[in-house]
Amino acid sequence: MGFADEQRAATARTWDAAVGHRFVDELWAGRVDDAVLARYLAQDALFLDRFVALLGAAVASADRTPPRLAIARQLGLVAGDEDDYFGRALTRLGVTAPVDPLPPTQGFLELMDDARRSGSYAEVLTVLLVAEWLYLDWASRPEPSPRDWLHAEWIDLHRGSAFRAWVELLRAETDRVAAGADDATRDRMAAMFSRAVDLELAFFDAAYQDQDQDQDQDQDQD
Numbered sequence: 001m002g003f004a005d006e007q008r009a010a011t012a013r014t015w016d017a018a019v020g021h022r023f024v025d026e027l028w029a030g031r032v033d034d035a036v037l038a039r040y041l042a043q044d045a046l047f048l049d050r051f052v053a054l055l056g057a058a059v060a061s062a063d064r065t066p067p068r069l070a071i072a073r074q075l076g077l078v079a080g081d082e083d084d085y086f087g088r089a090l091t092r093l094g095v096t097a098p099v100d101p102l103p104p105t106q107g108f109l110e111l112m113d114d115a116r117r118s119g120s121y122a123e124v125l126t127v128l129l130v131a132e133w134l135y136l137d138w139a140s141r142p143e144p145s146p147r148d149w150l151h152a153e154w155i156d157l158h159r160g161s162a163f164r165a166w167v168e169l170l171r172a173e174t175d176r177v178a179a180g181a182d183d184a185t186r187d188r189m190a191a192m193f194s195r196a197v198d199l200e201l202a203f204f205d206a207a208y209q210d211q212d213q214d215q216d217q218d219q220d221q222d
């Protein structure tokens with residue numbers, strides 16, 4: 001088993017909880033509440049900005065030309081199609097002003113900053129891999145698409161042969177780099193992998209936490 005599959009197995013409980021999250025069920029059923037989707041997408045817009053920066057770090061730190069070019073092409077796609085969906089979705093949901101990051105978003109921003117500042121291709125790849133692979137996983141259910149473009153397009157952005165090939169590239173690169181890395185680097189990669197999986201689950205949870213109510217009632221209960 002390669003490094004990526006090992007880490008996927010080591011984090012299986014949290015990974016599966018994220019992939020099977022209520023948000024994913026409701027998205028597939030076309031029944032996610034507009035307020036929940038608005039909260040999620042407003043946070044994801046913050047996430048996406050830093051993700052593009054992280055892709056830039058991968059372009060800069062890749063140790064071979066073919067993956068550097070593949071990552072650069074993906075960077076262009078994310079800056080195009082995905083940004084277009086965000087614009088239309090946030091407009092329809094009435095989200096106009098930028099929001100402050102909730103704790104899981106803040107955690108992700110810090111994780112992406114840590115990986116980017118390390119300048120280590122191994123660490124950058126690991127964070128990219130989790131973010132893309134976990135999304136491919138939940139978006140590849142063999143179920144009919146929801147009817148509303150707001151839900152269907154968010155699924156379609158994370159599935160299909162091109163997206164699968166991109167995740168395969170990240171996985172192959174992660175396995176290759178881990179195989180040639182020293183133990184300390186591999187340990188840092190494993191720590192980043194599990195931190196990222198925890199944050200993916202928390203990110204979905206946060207979409208269901210109404211901040212106004214939380215402030216009155218249950219600050220920091222967990």
Ligand SMILES: Cc1ncc(C[n+]2csc(CCO)c2C)c(N)n1
Binds near residue numbers: 047
């Ligand atoms: C919290 C969170 N984690 C992962 C992704 C997935 N993702 C981030 S950018 C991108 C575009 C394709 O490269 C994809 C699929 C997300 N959107 N939000």
